[in-house]
Amino acid sequence: DTGVSQDPRHKITKRGQNVTFRCDPISEHNRLYWYRQTLGQGPEFLTYFQNEAQLEKSRLLSDRFSAERPKGSFSTLEIQRTEQGDSAMYLCASSSGTSGGPFKGEQYFGPGTRLTVT
Amino acid sequence: DAKTTQPNSMESNEEEPVHLPCNHSTISGTDYIHWYRQLPSQGPEYVIHGLTSNVNNRMASLAIAEDRKSSTLILHRATLRDAAVYYCILRDVGNTGFQKLVFGTGTRLLVSP
Numbered sequence: 001d002t003g004v005s006q007d008p009r010h011k012i013t014k015r016g017q018n019v020t021f022r023c024d025p026i027s028e029h030n031r032l033y034w035y036r037q038t039l040g041q042g043p044e045f046l047t048y049f050q051n052e053a054q055l056e057k058s059r060l061l062s063d064r065f066s067a068e069r070p071k072g073s074f075s076t077l078e079i080q081r082t083e084q085g086d087s088a089m090y091l092c093a094s095s096s097g098t099s100g101g102p103f104k105g106e107q108y109f110g111p112g113t114r115l116t117v118t
Numbered sequence: 119d120a121k122t123t124q125p126n127s128m129e130s131n132e133e134e135p136v137h138l139p140c141n142h143s144t145i146s147g148t149d150y151i152h153w154y155r156q157l158p159s160q161g162p163e164y165v166i167h168g169l170t171s172n173v174n175n176r177m178a179s180l181a182i183a184e185d186r187k188s189s190t191l192i193l194h195r196a197t198l199r200d201a202a203v204y205y206c207i208l209r210d211v212g213n214t215g216f217q218k219l220v221f222g223t224g225t226r227l228l229v230s231p
Contacts, residue, residue, distance in 0.1 A: 004161075033218065042205055042221025043162065056218070091161050095217075106152075107219060109161030 002026060004110035006092050012116045013082055020078045021113045025094030032075050033107060034067055035091040036060065043091050049075060082117045089114050122206045127226040130196045138191040138225055140206030145186050150209040152219065153180065153191050155202040162205065162221075165191065201229045 005024045013019050025032050030051050035043035046065070048056040051072040061067075064082075069075040079086055093107040123141040130136045142151065153165040166173055166180045168189070173180040179192040193200055205224040209217050 106164035
């Protein structure tokens with residue numbers, strides 16, 4: 001399977017705990033995105049990596065959230081001191097592309113990690 | 119962020135064509151129109167994209183109005199597996215020139231046997 005994979009698929013945690021999610025993009029893709037999706041809504045952009053560099057962060061990404069992509073391959077998204085409002089599906093996507101220039105192609109999404117904060 | 123407007127839901131019968139409309143009156147001259155769909159319990163899946171001309175691929179067709187203020191995704195023969203939420207998205211360019219996708223709430227397509 002050469003698609004985007006995410007781990008874990010489901011996570012239940014208590015308020016105040018830290019959680020970390022992992023995303024493995026399609027191997028030849030240099031661009032990686034994190035999105036968050038709450039029930040009944042479309043995905044919302046969180047952050048973007050080109051190779052190992054985090055080039056864009058949404059205002060939704062509070063100080064409790066941190067994302068890394070240390071070697072330009074897999075990425076992790078950590079949420080510290082989770083709150084009930086963090087309950088959502090966290091989606092990772094990847095795409096290919098050269099630096100700069102208009103992106104005309106597609107993003108490939110993983111199945112997501114569903115987080116429930118109790 | 120450029121906005122799109124879609125109906126909340128649509129219904130179709132299996133093997134019939136489906137036309138999913140999208141309005142994007144604030145589209146800029148260089149915005150691409152993307153369509154993604156999200157099957158239940160899955161991440162979104164790319165369907166098609168275009169700029170000015172109509173586009174066809176193995177999944178669907180995209181008809182773009184001459185003034186580009188609206189577009190229509192066409193599924194030529196709906197199947198039960200096409201039941202999903204369909205998102206019409208305008209490409210949004212950030213400061214670094216990357217392309218984040220700005221999703222709305224989409225159209226939920228129900229397909230009946």
